[in-house]
Amino acid sequence: MKRARLPQLVVATTAVLAAALALIFFYAPTDADQGLSQRIFYFHVPIALTAYACFGFGAWKALRHLWTRVDGADLESYVAIHQGVIFGSLTLLTGSLWAKISWGVWWAWSDNQLVLFLVLFLFYCAYFMLRYSVDPGPARANMCAVYALFGVVLIPVSFLAIRLSRSFIHPVVFTSHGPQMTHAQFLTFCVAFLGMLLLFATLYQLELAGKRLDAQLKELRELLA
């Protein structure tokens, strides 16, 4: 994606997220069981799925770095994983708030989905410790790429844990029979998910542009020194 698309991405993200908020609060029906707090679902689940997408995208870029040695793939992988950690933090925070009002606790260690998501999140947090403990260069890029690829294995495990688990404290919405919600709820969810994916694309382009500019200025400074 070219940098020139950033303004269009910002406009699209703002429009879709505004539409998502309007649908969440004025269109989607109120859940008979949970009431208003069920509306946290429309941001919490898309944010969690976007975090998986960020980590998956980061792993894909890492694979490209290892496979083709294409310029910039290492930086792109790093930025995608950074975004994944941000979306992961938001998932944990919104999830804790939803858990408190629904289950009466901030966190449930008995729930495999929560624990596996935390493991995935901490695994990718440790990516930054690895990255900043090694001097920049090809060795660091290779190590980080391998680490990012290992982490991607945790994504399907984390996603499927809820379906394989015998604990039913965490609600299962997407089953083998399709989404367990009304059409209005599903439409709202899809718009919110699209908004989150666009938010990721925008923040990714923004951060990547900044990192590239920083690297170019550093190079220029070295040339002028």
Next chain:
Amino acid sequence: MSPSEKYTAAAYLVVFVGVLAYVLIIAAKVQRLQRDLASLIELLRAREVEGLPDDLRLPASGG
């Protein structure tokens, strides 16, 4: 406000504040990069005065 309303508002506020904080951090970084760029341009102009060849001269700034 009922507890349900409070927690729902808090969840959405957390997302808003998180994204806002991120954008502010990036904005601060862009400002730093602009300052760096300005200092590099100043350095280049100073060297230009010292006698760079014509093909390496910087174009006059438009303001």
